[in-house]
Amino acid sequence: MSDTYKAPTMAQKMASGDTPEILFWVGCAGSFDDRYKAVTLAFVKILNKVGVNFAVLGDEETCTGDPARRAGNEFLYQMQAMSNIQVLDGYQVKRIVTACPHCFNTIKNEYPALGGNYEVVHHSQYLQELIHEGKIVMKDGGEFKGKKITFHDSCFLGRANDVYEAPREVIKALDMELVEMKRCRSKGLCCGAGGAQMFKEPEAGKKDINVERTEEALQTGAKTIAVGCPFCLTMMTDGVKNKEKEAEVNVLDLAELIVKDQQL
Amino acid sequence: MSSLPQVLFLLVLGTAGYILYKRINYIRKTIQLGQPIARNDNPGERWKTMLLVAFGQKKMFKNPIPALLHLVIYVSFVIINLEVLEFIIDGIAGTHRVFAPFLAGFYSIAMNFFEFLALGVLLSCLVFLVRRNITKVPRLNMVELKGWPKLDANLILIIEIVLMLAILTMNATDQILAYRGIGGYIPLGGLWISESIQGIFEGLDSGTLVLIERFAWWFHIIGILAFAIYVTYSKHLHIFLAFPNTWYSNLEPKGKMDNMDSVTQEVKMMLGMAAEPAANEAAEIGRFGAKDVNDLSRVNLLNAFSCTECGRCTAECPANLTGKKLSPRKIMMDTRDRAEEVSQNLLAGKKGLDDGKSLLGDYITQEEINACTNCNACVEACPVNIDPLAIIIELRRYTAMEESGSPAQWNAMFQNIETSFAPWKFPPTDRFNWAADLNKEEK
Structure with a gap:
C-alpha cells in the first residue's frame, strides 16, 4: 500500500x-x-x-x-x-x-x-479559490462534460450565510449543464435535516421533507444531484432511495465531483 | 355661515386623536413587556434597510402580481394622505378645497391623479378580495386564519373600497354643483374618473346634491379616522410598524444565533475559566429561553405587532409544506395574541403574566417548535424582515434548559455529545479512523 x-x-x-x-x-x-x-x-x-x-x-x-x-x-x-x-x-x-x-x-x-x-x-x-488560482485544472472533456446536474442549496450555506455562487462556480468549471430546481438559491427548500432534525424523527405530517425536495430534484432530469453538506447528502440519498432511483441518480458532494474528474 | 360644522369637526378630530393616543400607548406598553435589546448599532445600514425594505418594498417583488397591486394601495395611501391634510384644514377652517386657489391648474391635475389612485386602490382591493375568498390563494386560507383573522382581512379591504367610493362620490357631486354655479364649489375643469359616475347624480336637485356631497365628505374623513383607530386593533398595523420593524432588522448573517451571556458566565465557572461571583455581585439570572412573552425581546414583540398575516413565511416553510403543525405565521399571531392578553389583564387590574397561562403550552405547542428545521426560509420570505425563527429558538431553549423537555431523541443526542463529543454514539477514539482508508481505494 x-x-x-x-x-x-x-x-x-x-x-x-x-x-x-x-x-x-x-x-x-x-x-x-x-x-x-x-x-x-x-x-x-x-x-x-x-x-x-x-x-x-x-x-x-x-x-x-x-x-x-x-x-x-x-x-x-x-x-x-x-x-x-x-x-x-x-x-x-x-x-x-x-x-x-x-x-x-x-x-x-x-x-x-x-x-x-x-x-x-x-x-x-x-x-x-483553487480553481480560480489554476491549482485545479479540470480535464478537458472529462466524464461529466455536458451532463445535467442540479445543485441543492444547503440552508446553512445559502440563506444563513449568502454563499450561493461558490458551489455553482465549481460545477461550471466541470463543464456540466447546471439545471436549477424551481426553488433554488435564497428560495431553496430545506432537505429537512437542519435545526437538529437530523437527530430525531420528524413530527407527524403528510410527507417527509427530503422526499418533497428529492422529487423536485428529479424533475430537473439531472442524473447527478450535487450537495455541499453532509446532512443534505444523507437526506437526498434517502430521498432518491425512497423514489427507487438509486440505480440511475447519484447524490454527490462537490469534492467527490472534482476527485472523479481528476481521477484521484 | 354657522360654525357648527367646524365645532363638530374639531370634536371628531379631538376624540379620534385621543383614542389613537391611548391605543398607541397601549401598543407601546405591550411591546415593552419584552426584554430590552441593544439594536441601535450601525444606523447607516439600518436606515438603508428601512428605505429599501419598508419604503421601497424590495422584498415584495419576489412575487410581482400581488407586489404591484400592493404597491398601488401603498403609494395611494401615502399620497392620498396629502388630500386628508386638506380635509383637515377645510374642516377646521370651514373652507372648501383650500388648496385649490393656491395651486390653480396644478390642483386639478393633482385631483385627477388622486382619483386615478383611488380607482387603483378600489380595483386592487377587489382583486385581493377575489384572491382571498374566490380563487382562495392557499396561504390566505390556512387554518390559523379561521374566524377573526379572516374577517379582519376582509374588513380592511371592504373599508378601503368604501372610502375610495366616498372620495369619488364626493368629487362627482362636487363638480356637478360647481358647474351649476352653486356658491363655494370650485370648477376643476374635469375630473375624468368621477365624471364617469356623474350620471347617477345629475337628475337630482342641487339641495340633495349638497347633502350627498357633504355626507361623502364627512363619511370619508370620519371613515379615515375610524380606520386609523381600527388599524390598531387589526393585523393592518404593518402600514406604520413596517418602518421601525425593518429599522430593527437583524443585520447579522441569518445563520448566527445570539449568544446567551448568562450561560457563558456559568459555563466559564464550570470550566474553571472564571471565578464565582461574590453573592452580592451575582446578577439575578432570569429564565433561560422563553416560556412567555416577557421572556422574549422587544424586537420579537414588535415583530409580532408588525405581522400582517400574509403567510409568505408559512408558504415557504418546509415543515408546513409537508403537513406538520408548525406555521411561522401562527408563531407571530400567537405571540401578539398572548402579549395583548397579558397587557389587557394588567389594564383590567388582573394578574397579567400570572394568569396560569403562557405562550409556550397554551398558544404554541412543543410539536410546532420541534418541527422547525432552522432553515430561515420564513425569515427570508418576510417582506418586513420579521424573524419567527428567533422566537422558536427561545422557546426551544426554555424547553431544553428549564424543563429538560426536548424530544427523547434530542436528549439522547445531548448525551452523546456530552460523553462521546459527537451527536452519534461512537467512541471518540474512532474519530480519526477515516484516515486509515486514505490510500486504500486508489484507482
Whole structure:
C-alpha cells in the first residue's frame, strides 16, 4: 500500500515546528458517517494534490455544538465551543476550511462571541479559490462534460450565510449543464435535516421533507444531484432511495465531483 | 355661515386623536413587556434597510402580481394622505378645497391623479378580495386564519373600497354643483374618473346634491379616522410598524444565533475559566429561553405587532409544506395574541403574566417548535424582515434548559455529545479512523 495521500494532524505539525496554512475541520459526519467519510477522503486527496500545507485535528476534534444549540441546549453548545476554541487557539489556528455548512456557520459566526476568531471558509469556497488560482485544472472533456446536474442549496450555506455562487462556480468549471430546481438559491427548500432534525424523527405530517425536495430534484432530469453538506447528502440519498432511483441518480458532494474528474 | 360644522369637526378630530393616543400607548406598553435589546448599532445600514425594505418594498417583488397591486394601495395611501391634510384644514377652517386657489391648474391635475389612485386602490382591493375568498390563494386560507383573522382581512379591504367610493362620490357631486354655479364649489375643469359616475347624480336637485356631497365628505374623513383607530386593533398595523420593524432588522448573517451571556458566565465557572461571583455581585439570572412573552425581546414583540398575516413565511416553510403543525405565521399571531392578553389583564387590574397561562403550552405547542428545521426560509420570505425563527429558538431553549423537555431523541443526542463529543454514539477514539482508508481505494 503506497502512501500517496497524507492527513497530518496539528499535533504532528506542531511537534515538527511546522505551521500549516489551513486547518481542515472534518466534522462529526465527516469522521463517523460511512457515506460521508468518502467526502472527507475526497477533500483530503484534493488538498494533497494541490500541495497545500494543511492539517486536521484528528481525535482532538469534537462536535462544534451546533445540533445541541439549535435544539435549545445552549449550555452544551457553549461547553463544546469553549473547549474547541481552547484547542484551536492552542494550535494558533488562523484559517479553517470545512465541508460541513453547520460547522462552517457555527465556527464562523458564533465562536467569535466566545472569543474564537478565525477565518472560516466552506470547502465550496475553497475549491472555487483553487480553481480560480489554476491549482485545479479540470480535464478537458472529462466524464461529466455536458451532463445535467442540479445543485441543492444547503440552508446553512445559502440563506444563513449568502454563499450561493461558490458551489455553482465549481460545477461550471466541470463543464456540466447546471439545471436549477424551481426553488433554488435564497428560495431553496430545506432537505429537512437542519435545526437538529437530523437527530430525531420528524413530527407527524403528510410527507417527509427530503422526499418533497428529492422529487423536485428529479424533475430537473439531472442524473447527478450535487450537495455541499453532509446532512443534505444523507437526506437526498434517502430521498432518491425512497423514489427507487438509486440505480440511475447519484447524490454527490462537490469534492467527490472534482476527485472523479481528476481521477484521484 | 354657522360654525357648527367646524365645532363638530374639531370634536371628531379631538376624540379620534385621543383614542389613537391611548391605543398607541397601549401598543407601546405591550411591546415593552419584552426584554430590552441593544439594536441601535450601525444606523447607516439600518436606515438603508428601512428605505429599501419598508419604503421601497424590495422584498415584495419576489412575487410581482400581488407586489404591484400592493404597491398601488401603498403609494395611494401615502399620497392620498396629502388630500386628508386638506380635509383637515377645510374642516377646521370651514373652507372648501383650500388648496385649490393656491395651486390653480396644478390642483386639478393633482385631483385627477388622486382619483386615478383611488380607482387603483378600489380595483386592487377587489382583486385581493377575489384572491382571498374566490380563487382562495392557499396561504390566505390556512387554518390559523379561521374566524377573526379572516374577517379582519376582509374588513380592511371592504373599508378601503368604501372610502375610495366616498372620495369619488364626493368629487362627482362636487363638480356637478360647481358647474351649476352653486356658491363655494370650485370648477376643476374635469375630473375624468368621477365624471364617469356623474350620471347617477345629475337628475337630482342641487339641495340633495349638497347633502350627498357633504355626507361623502364627512363619511370619508370620519371613515379615515375610524380606520386609523381600527388599524390598531387589526393585523393592518404593518402600514406604520413596517418602518421601525425593518429599522430593527437583524443585520447579522441569518445563520448566527445570539449568544446567551448568562450561560457563558456559568459555563466559564464550570470550566474553571472564571471565578464565582461574590453573592452580592451575582446578577439575578432570569429564565433561560422563553416560556412567555416577557421572556422574549422587544424586537420579537414588535415583530409580532408588525405581522400582517400574509403567510409568505408559512408558504415557504418546509415543515408546513409537508403537513406538520408548525406555521411561522401562527408563531407571530400567537405571540401578539398572548402579549395583548397579558397587557389587557394588567389594564383590567388582573394578574397579567400570572394568569396560569403562557405562550409556550397554551398558544404554541412543543410539536410546532420541534418541527422547525432552522432553515430561515420564513425569515427570508418576510417582506418586513420579521424573524419567527428567533422566537422558536427561545422557546426551544426554555424547553431544553428549564424543563429538560426536548424530544427523547434530542436528549439522547445531548448525551452523546456530552460523553462521546459527537451527536452519534461512537467512541471518540474512532474519530480519526477515516484516515486509515486514505490510500486504500486508489484507482
